[in-house]
Structures are given as C-alpha cells and as structure tokens.
Amino acid sequence: MSDLPPEPSRTPVAIVGAGPTGLSLALALARLGVRSVVLEKRSAPGIHSKAVGIHVRTREYFRLWGIEETFLREGTLLPDFILRNAAAGGKPLLSFRFPLLEKEADTPGLLVLEQSETERLLLAAVEATGLCEVLFDAEVVELSQRDSGVALRRREGGPPLQADFVVGCDGAASFVRHALGLAFEGATYSLRPMLADVRLRDERDQLPWPRVFSASRGLSFSLRIRPGLWRIVHLARREPESDEVSEEEVGDRVEELLGPGPAEIVWASRFRIHRRASPRFREGRVLLAGDAAHIHSPVGGQGMNAGVQDAANLAWKLAAALRGGDRERLLDSYDVERRAVVVEHVSRFTDFLTKVFMQAPAPLRGAALLLFRAVLACPRTRKTILRRMSMIGSDYPASPLLDAHESAAGLRLPNPLLHGSDGDNGVRLYNLIAPGAVLLDVAEKRPFLTEPPIPQVLRIGPGEWRDPSGLLRGILGGRDGYLLVRPDAHIAWARWDAEGIAEATRRALGEG
Numbered sequence: 001m002s003d004l005p006p007e008p009s010r011t012p013v014a015i016v017g018a019g020p021t022g023l024s025l026a027l028a029l030a031r032l033g034v035r036s037v038v039l040e041k042r043s044a045p046g047i048h049s050k051a052v053g054i055h056v057r058t059r060e061y062f063r064l065w066g067i068e069e070t071f072l073r074e075g076t077l078l079p080d081f082i083l084r085n086a087a088a089g090g091k092p093l094l095s096f097r098f099p100l101l102e103k104e105a106d107t108p109g110l111l112v113l114e115q116s117e118t119e120r121l122l123l124a125a126v127e128a129t130g131l132c133e134v135l136f137d138a139e140v141v142e143l144s145q146r147d148s149g150v151a152l153r154r155r156e157g158g159p160p161l162q163a164d165f166v167v168g169c170d171g172a173a174s175f176v177r178h179a180l181g182l183a184f185e186g187a188t189y190s191l192r193p194m195l196a197d198v199r200l201r202d203e204r205d206q207l208p209w210p211r212v213f214s215a216s217r218g219l220s221f222s223l224r225i226r227p228g229l230w231r232i233v234h235l236a237r238r239e240p241e242s243d244e245v246s247e248e249e250v251g252d253r254v255e256e257l258l259g260p261g262p263a264e265i266v267w268a269s270r271f272r273i274h275r276r277a278s279p280r281f282r283e284g285r286v287l288l289a290g291d292a293a294h295i296h297s298p299v300g301g302q303g304m305n306a307g308v309q310d311a312a313n314l315a316w317k318l319a320a321a322l323r324g325g326d327r328e329r330l331l332d333s334y335d336v337e338r339r340a341v342v343v344e345h346v347s348r349f350t351d352f353l354t355k356v357f358m359q360a361p362a363p364l365r366g367a368a369l370l371l372f373r374a375v376l377a378c379p380r381t382r383k384t385i386l387r388r389m390s391m392i393g394s395d396y397p398a399s400p401l402l403d404a405h406e407s408a409a410g411l412r413l414p415n416p417l418l419h420g421s422d423g424d425n426g427v428r429l430y431n432l433i434a435p436g437a438v439l440l441d442v443a444e445k446r447p448f449l450t451e452p453p454i455p456q457v458l459r460i461g462p463g464e465w466r467d468p469s470g471l472l473r474g475i476l477g478g479r480d481g482y483l484l485v486r487p488d489a490h491i492a493w494a495r496w497d498a499e500g501i502a503e504a505t506r507r508a509l510g511e512g
C-alpha cells in the first residue's frame, strides 16, 4: 500500500500550471473558500529569476490576500526609480518618483524580487490555506469538455481529474489554449535581447541603479535584483547572428554598465520577444489566464503582473459561478474586462516603450528621452505615467457585469489613508477589507444604511472612518452615496439613493 494520500478525482477548479498566475489564482480562490487542484508538469517549483518587478496594483492584491508584508520583507522596494547614465558616472537620466501616488496608493514604488521567490512565497501561502493541492510531475495532456464539467488527463495516466472549471495558466506555449483550438494572434519583435544574471563580489555592487548605457551598437540596462546579484539586459541594434551568448559578451556589458572587474555568470541567454493574445480568454467552462492568454514585451515589466491581476479578476467570478451565480455573465465579463485591459493598456504601453526606447536608433532614442523628460516635468502627465507604470491606471470597461449606465462602473478602488474616530495614525482602506465584496456607505449628512444588501459594509462618515483624501467622496461627485466594491477591488457602481441597491448589488455580483 502507498503512504501517499489519494489524489483527488473531482475538484471545483483545476488549474493547469504552477507559475505566478496559477498560484495566485489558487490563493485568491482559497481566500474565498474555494478548493482547487493545481497540476504542474515540472517536478519542483521554478528556480529562474525571470520577472523581477512587482507593481503597485499587484501588491494591492497581495495585500487583500494577506501576503504583501512577506513580499515587502523579501524584496527591495524602490520608491524612486532613477535611471542612471552609466556612461556619465551614473548621472540621473530619468526619474520616476512613485511617492507622488501616495494619496491613492500605499508605499508606492517598484518591488524588486526574483520570480522564483515570488513563486516560492505564493506556493507557501497556497499550501498554508489547506484548500489547494499542488501536484508536481503532473503534465496535462488531454482536455475534454462537456456541459456538466471538464476532464483532464495526465501524461503518466491514471483516472481523469474531473473539474467544474479548468483554468489554463500554463504559459505562452499553453497546452490548454491549443486544446481549445485558439490562436495566439500578434507579432514577434525583430529584437533578440540578451539577458543575464551575474554575481558581483566587489564594490561595484554598491553603485546606484538602475543603470543604462546607450551606444550606436545598442542599449544596455542593469538592475540589482538583490545584494550581489544583478540583471543585465542588452539590445543590439543589429539582429545578432547567433543565439549563443559568450562570456566575453556578458563581460563587456557588465564593464560598460558597472565598470571593469570579475562577474560570475549565473545564466545568460538570448530571447525572442512577442506581443500576442488569444482572441478569447474563455471557451465554456475553460478559461485562460496569464501568459497562456497574452504575452508582452518585457519592457516595463508588466507581463507577470498582468497574469496575477487576471487571477484576481477571475477568482471571485469562479467562486460566484460555483455558488450558483449567473455563469455566462460572470465568465464572459472576465473575458471582456481582462482582454480590454491587457490589449488596450498592457500591450499598448509595453509596445510603445519597446519601439521608442529599444528599437529606435541611438539619436532617436536620445530625442525620445528628452521628450519623455519634458513630459515627466508636467505634473499631470507625470502622474498619468506613474499610474500606468504602477498598473493602477487600468479601469475596466463596460462588460456583462459592469453596466455602462452606472456611475463609476469599473474604476479601480483607490487605497486612501482612513482615520478612525480616535485620532489614530490612520489605516489604508485595503487593510480594512476582508475577502469578498464590500459596500462603502459614505455619509456626512444622512444616517448610515440599516439594512445593507451584503454583510461587509464600511462606513465613512461621522463617528466612523474619515477619508481626509476626499477620494471616495470624489468618486461620488462630492455627495453622500454608496459604492459597491467587487472582490477584485474594482467599483461596480456608485449610487446616491438606497432604493434599488439590493437588486443592483445582485446584478453587479452576478448572482443568479
């Protein structure tokens, strides 16, 4: 007899792939009390540093899932991202000062952490929930879908795993996407960037970063992932002939960015980069998320973050569908909302940065830098760019759940500092929200609701929480009113009259 526990043959949600997207989805589902099984073809968690930047919006979800503190402890938070010119002794070229977003976001800045660490922390959090089984050495090779559910088969055989829903979080070469017969439309850039991680054991490790070195033959960039470990990126102006990366090439790039000296190469490789998306993120009971659904240029570092944010949008909708909600509206809204954000925001933004800063010849790049600096000098555009970089500027459009006639539908919920009645130091709004939907009852002049349509209510007004930022009242046009916030921290609607809000809540949350 085997000592191993029996593997499940039925689960509400089966997630294919234990990358950052799949693990985020498992965690978000568990926070809503939903069980899942994650099937991963690798035999162990990921060890590659890959994506090294975590943006504010992603951390807001980590906060809601109760894991942000751990990430802040393990990573390096850059409140000011000051790009330095390595050719001019590290003189600042461009400055992105994220604290400008402090009114609407907590500890704004870029969190630098290797993807392998992100995956490790997510996996630990998922396992601690007790609601998810993560199976390694479990490659999914067959998917069949019926009205009543989906069956998955693994390469090593055994009985199929039956699931109410399957989510393909299985990366750019997604088996699930292929099984659905969905294309991966888009383009491959002519660029083939060289990426390397190197260890430095001398005083160069103390140099200010991130650094850039621009020459007619190409552009190099470096960032310190953690003390002693640096990411080096190089884009040659001319397509390199070989995919091979020599030690000498890495050494040259390290020297121009950081100065002469030894550098131990941890890994180095040349990559093709793409801008592609599936035409649909949903087919019946099967959904796609993360790289399986869309991939982007790594410039701007939004790819992995977009996958985590897909998971936040999808998890509560799966939970609601499993509770008997309106499956079609819930899951179609995932497709509409996330495809819009991914295509309109993430893909366009990373494509723009790639074309302007990476593909352009050196003189044009210089002109673009000057222009960018001028744009950043204007407070309004500076804020827009910082919000876009932090991924807090992506509101959702109208969808089967978000009614275009409702005010504020789809807006990201800001995260202002609220104060209690006893003159405390304040607490951020997201810290006060438990998993699930919340109604913000914003009242200065009228009594608070006595019979709210959902259990979780936060009162903003006399004797309760105060919002000195005025952001919440601002969404309500400066008047008393109600904001229904979905579990993914986007506003479903703003209303001023309590009449009909029970029905409007049911509709916005996709209840049957």
Ligand SMILES: Cc1cc2nc3c(=O)[nH]c(=O)nc-3n(C[C@H](O)[C@H](O)[C@H](O)COP(=O)(O)OP(=O)(O)OC[C@H]3O[C@@H](n4cnc5c(N)ncnc54)[C@H](O)[C@@H]3O)c2cc1C
Residues within 6 Å of the ligand: 016, 017, 018, 019, 020, 021, 022, 039, 040, 041, 042, 049, 050, 051, 052, 053, 115, 138, 139, 140, 141, 169, 170, 171, 172, 174, 175, 176, 195, 271, 289, 290, 291, 292, 298, 300, 301, 302, 303, 304, 305, 307
């Ligand atoms: C070198 C490099 C640098 C990068 N740098 C950045 C960056 O700076 N910023 C950024 O945002 N992004 C970056 N990316 C992209 C980022 O790594 C991806 O966007 C991110 O990994 C996507 O996460 P995911 O969970 O959707 O997919 P993946 O991380 O690809 O995870 C998919 C998982 O599914 C598993 N799987 C695949 N097929 C099956 C199957 N049939 N059955 C079971 N399991 C399966 C895979 O083994 C894998 O573990 C980089 C990528 C690379 C390669």
